[in-house]
Amino acid sequence: MTSTSSVPAIAVRGLRKSFKGTVVLDGIGLDVDEGTIFALLGPNGAGKTTVVRILSTLIGADGGEVRVAGHDLAGEPDSIRAAIGVTGQFSAVDNLLTGEENLVLMAHLHHLDRAAGRRRVAELLDQFDLVEAARKPAATYSGGMRRRLDLAMTLIGDPRVIFLDEPTTGLDPRSRRMMWQTIRRLVAGGVTIFLTTQYLDEADELADRIAVLDHGKLVAVGTAEELKRGIPGGHVRLQFGDGAGLDAAARALGEVSRDDEALTLQVPSDGNVAALRALLDRLELAGVEVDGLSLHTPDLDDVFFALTGHPTETTEAHQ
Amino acid sequence: MTDAITMVRRNFTHTLRNPGAMIMTIGMPLVLLLVFVGVFGGALNVGIGPAQHSGSYIDYVVPGILLMTVGYGGTTTAMAVNRDMTAGIISRFRTMAISRTSVLTGHVVGSVIRTLVGTGLVIGVAVLLGFRPAGDPVQWLATIGLIALLALALTWLAVGVGLLAKTAEGTAPFTLVVQLLPFLSSAFVPPDSMSGAVRWFAAHEPFTPIIDSLRGLLLGTPIGDSGVAAVAWCVGLALAGYLWARALFRRDPS
Numbered sequence: 194m195t196s197t198s199s200v201p202a203i204a205v206r207g208l209r210k211s212f213k214g215t216v217v218l219d220g221i222g223l224d225v226d227e228g229t230i231f232a233l234l235g236p237n238g239a240g241k242t243t244v245v246r247i248l249s250t251l252i253g254a255d256g257g258e259v260r261v262a263g264h265d266l267a268g269e270p271d272s273i274r275a276a277i278g279v280t281g282q283f284s285a286v287d288n289l290l291t292g293e294e295n296l297v298l299m300a301h302l303h304h305l306d307r308a309a310g311r312r313r314v315a316e317l318l319d320q321f322d323l324v325e326a327a328r329k330p331a332a333t334y335s336g337g338m339r340r341r342l343d344l345a346m347t348l349i350g351d352p353r354v355i356f357l358d359e360p361t362t363g364l365d366p367r368s369r370r371m372m373w374q375t376i377r378r379l380v381a382g383g384v385t386i387f388l389t390t391q392y393l394d395e396a397d398e399l400a401d402r403i404a405v406l407d408h409g410k411l412v413a414v415g416t417a418e419e420l421k422r423g424i425p426g427g428h429v430r431l432q433f434g435d436g437a438g439l440d441a442a443a444r445a446l447g448e449v450s451r452d453d454e455a456l457t458l459q460v461p462s463d464g465n466v467a468a469l470r471a472l473l474d475r476l477e478l479a480g481v482e483v484d485g486l487s488l489h490t491p492d493l494d495d496v497f498f499a500l501t502g503h504p505t506e507t508t509e510a511h512q
Numbered sequence: 513m514t515d516a517i518t519m520v521r522r523n524f525t526h527t528l529r530n531p532g533a534m535i536m537t538i539g540m541p542l543v544l545l546l547v548f549v550g551v552f553g554g555a556l557n558v559g560i561g562p563a564q565h566s567g568s569y570i571d572y573v574v575p576g577i578l579l580m581t582v583g584y585g586g587t588t589t590a591m592a593v594n595r596d597m598t599a600g601i602i603s604r605f606r607t608m609a610i611s612r613t614s615v616l617t618g619h620v621v622g623s624v625i626r627t628l629v630g631t632g633l634v635i636g637v638a639v640l641l642g643f644r645p646a647g648d649p650v651q652w653l654a655t656i657g658l659i660a661l662l663a664l665a666l667t668w669l670a671v672g673v674g675l676l677a678k679t680a681e682g683t684a685p686f687t688l689v690v691q692l693l694p695f696l697s698s699a700f701v702p703p704d705s706m707s708g709a710v711r712w713f714a715a716h717e718p719f720t721p722i723i724d725s726l727r728g729l730l731l732g733t734p735i736g737d738s739g740v741a742a743v744a745w746c747v748g749l750a751l752a753g754y755l756w757a758r759a760l761f762r763r764d765p766s
Contacts, residue, residue, distance in 0.1 A: 249607045250606070250607055251603055251606055251607055251764075251765065252764040252765065253764055271609050272609075274607055274608055274609035275609035277607065279603075279604065279607045282600075285599050285600030285601045285603070285604060286601070287522070287599075287601050288599060289525070289526050289529045289530055290522070290525060290526075290529070294525065298518065298522055301514075301518040301521075302515060302518055302605075302608055302610050303608075304514060330529070346604070350608070
């Protein structure tokens with residue numbers, strides 16, 4: 194966030210959308226400051242893609258006010274289109290064209306002159322590690338390569354605001370990390386990024402601010418720290434060899450949740466090392482033998498459970 | 513305008529990259545030409561008789577085969593448009609500040625040119641098989657014009673089908689129609705030789721005046737009022753197809 198950007202890159206008020214009588218977005222409001230990364234977090238079917246489709250002018254909204262890059266969505270969609278780039282589940286590459294031809298096509302559609310277009314294409318091929326595959330049809334690309342080409346195509350027009358709809362879903366860990374690096378580099382260059390993800394760690398890793406979407410409503414908005422604070426999902430799981438050990442440990446630690454069958458205790462923890470050491474010290478003082486220990490950090494399920502009172506898998510059943 | 517040219521260029525590259533589209537456009541019509549000329553030709557020549565048509569059967573059947581070529585050209589267009597829709601590249605184009613319908617224009621122009629090349633190849637093969645066109649240069653120009661107009665009409669309809677279909681298989685009804693209608697027209701035998709409702713249908717469906725006009729123009733015989741009917745059908749279908757495709761394209765993508 195910079196003090197000069199008084200107008201947010203994306204401003205949404207009361208956004209509504211229904212499909213055939215089913216409410217998909219039920220009054221969304223959010224602001225994204227220029228030059229920041231905003232993550233929209235939620236399970237499948239929460240409405241994340243619908244938000245991106247509306248903000249990127251692909252489909253209309255039923256109600257609400259949206260401004261992207263300072264332009265009104267209803268009044269000047271073409272001004273928005275000129276300022277944004279979209280890469281996502283629904284965005285795609287042209288399979289019959291080579292990687293290079295795909296980029297040249299984008300250069301033409303952005304009306305870059307010949308020399309500038311060629312320069313930009315070469316730059317992006319290099320930047321996205323596609324030089325070797327440049328002359329091969331996109332149909333032959335791996336998932337990671339397609340995603341890189343897709344994003345490279347989006348960047349041809351130097352967009353000020355980029356929408357990334359689940360940019361790393363289905364990618365292997367290495368490609369995922371490369372994508373994260375690219376996103377960070379873009380933001381360092383002053384671009385605003387609006388991304389959707391199902392992964393808390395991705396939002397945590399990248400986003401300046403995170404909004405959690407559930408059943409078409411934002412149930413929380415804040416920094417990763419703010420969201421994870423107080424989420425009861427993080428815990429240390431202690432495994433004991435017998436019931437006596439379990440009893441002794443439970444006495445020593447006080448209020449903890451125990452599982453007599455599995456012979457385990459769950460102690461709330463935010464992963465703090467000092468607190469962990471103190472916990473083990475207390476057990477040693479009490480003379481309890483611990484068979485095993487594992488650390489669980491809060492995941493999306495925990496965040497969801499904490500924010501909505503129901504786990505992600507059963508969102509439909511609870512409705 | 514620049515965007516439309518870019519999209520036409522994209523379509524040409526697709527055709528070069530994907531020779532299957534051209535093979536599909538001319539393959540089936542050529543097979544039918546061989547079957548009807550080689551297998552049924554002798555019998556049909558006798559059956560149709562000199563009163564209906566002078567000359568060999570191949571001269572009678574080629575115009576219908578050309579129409580089928582245009583129809584199959586439309587089929588490949590429907591599938592190409594559908595591929596663009598389902599693969600999501602059209603969604604990308606829609607979020608860019610480019611001329612809205614340029615991608616459709618690219619398909620239509622590319623398809624009409626591809627179809628004209630295809631019909632040219634079919635005419636070439638037909639000549640090798642004994643087809644003897646007798647039209648003068650003006651009639652040849654009119655032939656090309658009518659085929660182009662027909663291609664435009666069927667292509668816009670095909671674009672609509674491609675936009676409407678949820679999968680490539682969904683374009684099958686279009687293929688069926690362009691395959692079936694020529695048989696229920698004057699393409700292979702004169703409607704006069706048909707019976708009952710089929711005869712009435714064949715005499716009144718759009719392909720019959722178009723085929724009759726093409727036949728007259730190619731063979732240098734009078735076409736009567738079928739020329740007016742042919743142009744009217746083509747213009748009407750082109751306009752309907754264009755308006756339909758435009759309306760479908762303006763919908764929010766699902």
